[in-house]
Amino acid sequence: MHEMSIVQSILDIVDEYMTKENGRKLMEVAVEVGELVAVVPDSLTFCYEALVENSPYRESKLIINIIPLTGTCSDCNYSFKIENFEFVCPNCKSSSIAVKGGQELRITHLEVE
Amino acid sequence: MSIVTVERKILKKNDEIAAENRQIFKKNKLFTINLLSSPGSGKTSLLEKTIEQLNNSIKIGVVEGDVQTDNDAQRIAKYNVPVVQIVTNGGCHLEAKLVQNALENFDLSTLELLVIENVGNLVCPANYDLGEDKKIVMLSTTEGDDKPSKYPPMFRVSDVMVINKTDLLEYVDFDMNRVREHAHTINPNLEIIELSCKTGEGLDVWIDWIRDNL
Numbered sequence: 174m175h176e177m178s179i180v181q182s183i184l185d186i187v188d189e190y191m192t193k194e195n196g197r198k199l200m201e202v203a204v205e206v207g208e209l210v211a212v213v214p215d216s217l218t219f220c221y222e223a224l225v226e227n228s229p230y231r232e233s234k235l236i237i238n239i240i241p242l243t244g245t246c247s248d249c250n251y252s253f254k255i256e257n258f259e260f261v262c263p264n265c266k267s268s269s270i271a272v273k274g275g276q277e278l279r280i281t282h283l284e285v286e
Numbered sequence: 287m288s289i290v291t292v293e294r295k296i297l298k299k300n301d302e303i304a305a306e307n308r309q310i311f312k313k314n315k316l317f318t319i320n321l322l323s324s325p326g327s328g329k330t331s332l333l334e335k336t337i338e339q340l341n342n343s344i345k346i347g348v349v350e351g352d353v354q355t356d357n358d359a360q361r362i363a364k365y366n367v368p369v370v371q372i373v374t375n376g377g378c379h380l381e382a383k384l385v386q387n388a389l390e391n392f393d394l395s396t397l398e399l400l401v402i403e404n405v406g407n408l409v410c411p412a413n414y415d416l417g418e419d420k421k422i423v424m425l426s427t428t429e430g431d432d433k434p435s436k437y438p439p440m441f442r443v444s445d446v447m448v449i450n451k452t453d454l455l456e457y458v459d460f461d462m463n464r465v466r467e468h469a470h471t472i473n474p475n476l477e478i479i480e481l482s483c484k485t486g487e488g489l490d491v492w493i494d495w496i497r498d499n500l
Contacts, residue, residue, distance in 0.1 A: 175378050175410035182296050190290055200287065204296065211412045211439040258438035259471045268474040278297060278413065283290040 176216040179278070180224050180235075186280055187230065194285050199233040201284035207275040208242040209258075242275030300414055303382035307389070307417025314394040317500050318402065320416050322440065323424035324433075325406030328450040330358045331483040332424065332492070333401055337365045339493050340399070344500065349388050349402040351380040358403065368392055379410035382417060398500060408437040420499065426451040427460040434469040441469055446477045448492065453482040 183202060191199055202221075206212050214237045221235040242255040246262035247269040253262070260270045295301065311318045321329050330350075337346055348369040350359045359371035370388040372380060385402060392400075402418060404411045423444040425433045428451055434441040441447065447469055455462070462480070469476050479495065481488030 175413065178377070178379075178381070179296060179413075182299065185299070186292065186294055186296070190292060194290065209439055209442065211409045211437075258435075258442070260442075260474065261471060268470070279295045280292040282292050284287055285290055286287050 176212060176220045177224070179212060180217060180220040183221070183235075183280060184224060184228075184230070187283065190283055191230075191285075197285040199230045199283060200286050201234050201236050203236045203238065203281045203283070205238050205240050205277040205279050205281055207240045207277040209272065209275040210278045212278065214239065238281075240274050240277045243273045244270040245273055247271055297413060300382050303386055304415035304417040307382055307386055310386075310389060310394065311400070311417060311419070314397065316394060316397055316400050317496075318400045318416075318418045318420075319496075320411075320418035320421045321401055321403045321424065322408070322411050322421060322444065323406060323426075324408050324429060327406075327424045327426040327429065328483050329403050329406070329424055330361055332448065332450065332481075333362060333403060334365070335483050335486070335489055336401070336493065336496065337362070337367055339489065340496065341365060341367065344399055344496075345397045347392050347394075347397040347400045349380075349385060349400065351384075351403055351405045353377070353405055368397075374405060378405055378407050379414050380404050380416060381414050385416045399496065408433065408440045412437075412439040412443050420445040422446045422448055424448045424450055425465075427454050427458050431460045431462075431465045432468070434465060434472055438472045441472045441476065444473065444476060446479060446495065449478065449480045450483055452480050452487060453485045 187202055218235055225231050244255050245252045246267050248267040249265040251262055251264040261268050323329050346367050348362050350371045352358055353374055356371040359369045362369040370391045372384050372388055421444040423440055466478055479491050481492055
């Protein structure tokens with residue numbers, strides 16, 4: 174389960190930012206997780222809660238925004254939502270698809286009090 | 287309440303170390319592959335066959351990643367190639383830093399091919415760039431033909447799919463066309479090599495692929 178190490182990476186970045194916010198309290202960590210990224214959101218939440226339990230961040234929440242998998246056809250320019258990981262253009266059947274969204278694994282912002 | 291903007295990739299640190307590894311490989315003119323599969327698909331067997339065929343002509347180094355034991359490294363050491371075992375102690379994937387640490391144990395300038403055998407797992411390693419030139423995903427005919435559909439991220443990020451244990455095709459329900467079709471829907475650029483480490487059938491295609499990439 175690599176969600177634990179992903180949460181550890183999240184907390185390393187959070188630490189870096191929170192030291193600059195001296196004395197303020199972390200309330201939320203907002204992350205984006207793309208559909209193409211091999212991460213299970215529930216596991217991420219579970220690992221987050223486990224890791225912050227005995228830390229100064231214990232009252233904070235992890236907010237996960239799932240980013241749908243979308244692409245644009247390189248042949249006909251049609252933009253669409255990629256369903257069932259089928260990278261085929263529904264308009265012209267081309268398999269030359271540029272992924273637009275769905276590969277994110279990033280922290281967007283923190284909410285502090 | 288106030289908002290602190292971060293906008294940062296969570297695995298940025300890993301990506302940065304992977305980029306350093308890539309530079310190290312490039313500097314040493316080393317072709318590096320990251321070998322990925324479920325446990326038991328035959329990664330170590332493929333590695334053994336590869337070493338048997340190439341060891342006289344190409345200098346090979348191996349990084350073995352396992353959750354526990356150095357059994358695989360011992361298998362490889364018999365062939366007199368430099369091998370470093372990384373035991374992850376429960377970790378389900380290799381990270382760029384672990385590989386970078388392992389590199390210190392090689393004389394990289396003497397090597398031409400470095401094979402990193404990842405921990406047996408079709409999920410987690412997909413997210414972690416190690417700095418390799420190519421990702422090779424292996425599956426075997428005994429695992430069922432729906433692997434690409436079940437683990438799309440891994441098949442999307444890989445360059446080559448090696449299908450092992452073709453000698454067992456007549457005994458298992460494994461539709462080769464179905465696998466090829468599904469894999470290409472997920473990743474149209476995926477190269478596919480069918481082989482049997484047991485009988486040696488198809489191994490020449492794999493060996494040629496390596497030679498072409500060196």
